[in-house]
Amino acid sequence: MQEPKNLKYTKTHEWVKQEDKDILTVGITHHAQHLLGELVFVELPTVGQSVSQGKEIAVVESVKAASDVYAPISGQVVNINERLRGTPNLVNTDPYGEGWVFRIKPERREDLNNLLGALEYEAHINRI
């Protein structure tokens, strides 16, 4: 599967979408959900919570494994995907759409430039 070109990525398999200048949506990539298998539980962050880049902020669990989700950028959580509480497998069926995990207001928008582009991310997952 091709990674959407309009998103930014991390080496830890999160994707980031710029919604407007103040809001970023974050999820986990197709590659990550595929490795985990069907998700059965997502531990979401709390709205209002401050996060710093690279720190664990959510947990996604499949029948076989649990995996941390890391904050791709420092900022404040402004929204979470409540639907994942009842239907965590939205992350599997639509990782770049309805399976988003949380939204964040970044501290410094420039930090976005440190993230990977789609081609760089693809190169990264092909290496590992």
Add this chain to the structure above:
Amino acid sequence: MHSSQKTPLYEKHLEMRATLVDFTGWSLPLHYGSQIEEHHYVRHDAGMFDVSHMTVVDLHQKDAQSFLRRVLANDVARLVHPGDALYTCMLNARGGVQDDLIVYWRGDSNYRLILNASTRDKDLAHLRAEAVPFQVVIEERQDLAMIAIQGPHARAKTLSVFPHSLQESAKELARFKSGEWQDFFVARTGYTGEDGFEILLPRKEAPFFWDKLKAVGVFPCGLGARDTLRLEAGMNLYGNDMDESVTPLVSNLEWTVAFVPLARDFIGRKALMQQKEQGVSQKMVGVVLKTPGVLRSHQTILMDGKEAGMTTSGTFSPTLKRGIALARVSTEVGATCQVVMRNTQADALVITPPFVRNGKQTF
């Protein structure tokens, strides 16, 4: 790396685009797309598993019964009609569980054992070593495939693909009984907590039979669903929930040990009697998470803030939609406990397994 062994249904799994994994040296399907969906098929309809990796051993000749009364902790003298089956542990001299298995009596001095795949080599070595003083022939049946069909509609759907001559008699088979017709060995046993059959048949016939079952709506299921189903059913998995370091008495398996008659000197009896006399300090229980989440093996169980045991198998129960686990804990455990999760302690219920039987919650 040695390459995995293939069952006679390997091509079928490829055809269905299964996600294959290596399971103790066998290439087997983990799932065919969705292990959760496969789980629900077994709870609500009918699913089938390729379990041809399991070790099948036939015993013949005059000492077969006395040999099994020596090597098995349950007593094959309890099998009174040909076709009767018994679940049992095979123990070492310390009472540790060497393996768990089902033994079927096939009449006269003929028995069939179905053992785990992961323990094949040590089991065969153990059986052969213990057989020396007995007149018994031990024959591994690598020429057979095995398919488990499980679920509330499993029997009806399976019967519909049997030849007419076989249908009537297989329909009459009671729970935990087996019968043999032509090339088919049919047992009303399983590892899911649902009704169904486990069928042994010649390897070359397996793909054809698999296709016939699929055509009547029996859904292929992988090892992933097999694990969540057996755990919901409160059934132990050898290597996870018990092994050679623990006895049946601390593994929720005391009911499978036949202490009577006292004169039967089975391997491990002495150690078990000693343990009983001294009193056991641990037992196996079921744990159900009160909060959302998933349980895993090797998580610490707390009772009033103190360490009280460890989970041995854990998962997310697709039927209950909660985290469940089997755990070996102090016999003093109460009705609730805490489980040490990744970065928190979660409240949980302590129950007597199973969690689910015939599709319904049991606690």
